[in-house]
Amino acid sequence: MQISLAIPTATLLKKRSGLAAVIAAAAVLASAPYASAATQQASSKPVVADVRTLAALDFAAGDSPENITVNPDNSLTVSTLGGHTAAGERPALLRIDPSGRSTVIxxxxxxxxxxxxxxxRDGTTYYNVVxxxxxxxxxWKLPPGGAPRRVAALPTDGLPNGLALDPAGRTLYVADSSKGTVWAVPASGGKATAWLTDPALAxxxxxPFGANGLRFHRGAVWVSNFAxxxxxxxxxxxxxxxxxxxxVTSGLTGVDDFNFLNDRSDVVFAAQxxxxxVAVVHPDGATETVLTASEGLASPTSVAVRGNRLYITNAGFAEPHDAKVQRGTINPAVLNCGPAS
Structure with a gap:
């Protein structure tokens, strides 16, 4: 089914690169009648089971989660979008421990x-500020035990979204959802350069949200395009x-960020x-739905994998604004691609 999405022009003109545009788009998406792409079928197999809420967050206070990483100690670092309806609410990086306790870092x-x-690998956290x-x-970067500082400026009329660091730790890649561009940024600090601008990212x-999630995996930059x-x-x-x-596939309606089963596998978990x-994308491009709203998903924005654990950030854009981080268990044998690492 062809889906038409109308976004208020005034909102985009007011703050095209910022939170107001993100929230306006998400509200329309959450309320529109959607149908999955023809290539997607709901999975009858328990690819992910035992999905539970790890941490409930306060949407009204600005704690609408956007992105996530898993730390070596199995705690999570989660970014939030900041204020929605209440003036003065600020974005944050949260540290969520394995028990679900949340701390602003x-x-x-x-x-x-x-x-x-x-x-x-040294524990430095990099993050985008819109x-x-x-x-x-x-x-920006947050070194272990240090204070945050900016490593590279980006245009205020862009919308930096997905972020990844190459294995050498030298170059950061940033997906710009407004400009249809992937930026390259020296991790040590310096000028951002347009690594790639292409209609496929537009x-x-x-x-007006194109290139969205971004990962560096097996010698390549992988990018999802929301639009x-x-x-x-x-x-x-x-x-x-x-x-x-x-x-890889064109069957991911409303795709946000994504991640891989493990470093050796091209199997992808993608938040829609x-x-x-949440869908699984197989290396041949075939997709299958593995989690839905019946498991409590509420505007999922990103996923992370550690071993057989799948973590999901839910922004909670639609009523009742159920912002949270969920955790589920992956059964890699069902995916027929070997054990997760």
């Missing part, structure tokens, strides 16, 4: 939003330039924000 500024997160303030918009006239419902694989050449874009679903 970075508090942002009023009017900003935090989006993608990446973790370095802001209309040119002194704050960009990629938003659509009726839905086009695609998952893309972009090889990184020996010179560091982007190779030819390969469309507008459908209240």
């Amino acid at each position: 970075v508090a942002g500024q009023q009017g900003d939003a935090f989006s993608g997160i990446a973790l370095d 802001s209309d303030d040119a002194s704050r918009a960009g990629v 938003p659509a006239p009726s839905l 086009q419902g695609t998952l893309l694989r972009i090889p990184v050449t020996a010179t560091g330039a982007p190779g030819r874009i390969h469309t 924000n507008s459908l209240n679903q």
